[in-house]
Amino acid sequence: MKLSIQTTRDDQRIAWLTALAITIHIAESALPSPIPGVKPGLANIITIICLIQYGWPTAAWVAILRVLVGSILIGTFLSPTFAMSMSGAVASIIVLGLASRLPGEGLGPIGLSLLAAMAHMGAQFFTAYSLFIPHQGLFHLLPILMTIAVVFGISSGIIAKHMINRIKQL
Numbered sequence: 001m002k003l004s005i006q007t008t009r010d011d012q013r014i015a016w017l018t019a020l021a022i023t024i025h026i027a028e029s030a031l032p033s034p035i036p037g038v039k040p041g042l043a044n045i046i047t048i049i050c051l052i053q054y055g056w057p058t059a060a061w062v063a064i065l066r067v068l069v070g071s072i073l074i075g076t077f078l079s080p081t082f083a084m085s086m087s088g089a090v091a092s093i094i095v096l097g098l099a100s101r102l103p104g105e106g107l108g109p110i111g112l113s114l115l116a117a118m119a120h121m122g123a124q125f126f127t128a129y130s131l132f133i134p135h136q137g138l139f140h141l142l143p144i145l146m147t148i149a150v151v152f153g154i155s156s157g158i159i160a161k162h163m164i165n166r167i168k169q170l
Contacts (some may be wrong), residue, residue: 014149021046024068037146040152041117043070043150044092048113048160051168056097057141058114063089080132091123109164111159117153121145 019073033039043066052060067089071077076085094116099107107115125145129138 010054010058013054014061014065016094017046017050017058017062018069021062021066022070022073025066026073029065029070029074035144035148038148041120041156042159044113044116044120045156045160045163047092047096047162048116049108049167050156051100051112052109052160052164056093056100059092063093075162084127085129087123087127088120091119095119108157109160110154113157113160114153117149117156118146121149 021043024046028039028042031039044063046066047059047063050062064086067082067085068077071079071082071085076082092115095118099112099115125138125142129135154163
């Protein structure tokens with residue numbers, strides 16, 4: 001008996017966008033970082049674009065699949081790095097889901113990206129503290145890490161905004 005799986009246009013869109021996000025995720029993992037484990041989160045630009053262009057379900061699939069497949073390809077699956085990345089992705093997706101339900105026009109790409117980056121960093125911090133470094137001294141890093149999240153969140157939001165504007169022109 002031959003098993004045939006039918007794919008939809010949404011399935012193909014999610015696969016394509018996930019592949020793009022994974023490519024960015026892998027390229028970013030090779031970048032040096034002044035603070036261990038802190039990266040700009042450029043793959044999250046794709047998540048913001050997905051949210052605005054296609055809605056929360058597509059953005060959630062892309063974000064979670066990016067972390068899963070990206071960690072397998074990089075070799076960090078089920079490692080502390082994976083736990084940190086997945087906790088951040090889940091937190092940011094939850095926050096984006098809530099933010100996308102705001103009345104009116106809601107937040108634009110910059111506001112959404114800022115919220116997502118702060119949720120991502122907050123979840124990573126909580127995961128690091130809960131599972132790996134349960135030391136009060138870690139809280140001294142929290143203001144620095146959240147400031148970095150604000151800078152990277154705004155930067156990614158600006159890039160996402162320009163990309164969305166460019167897509168609308170096509």
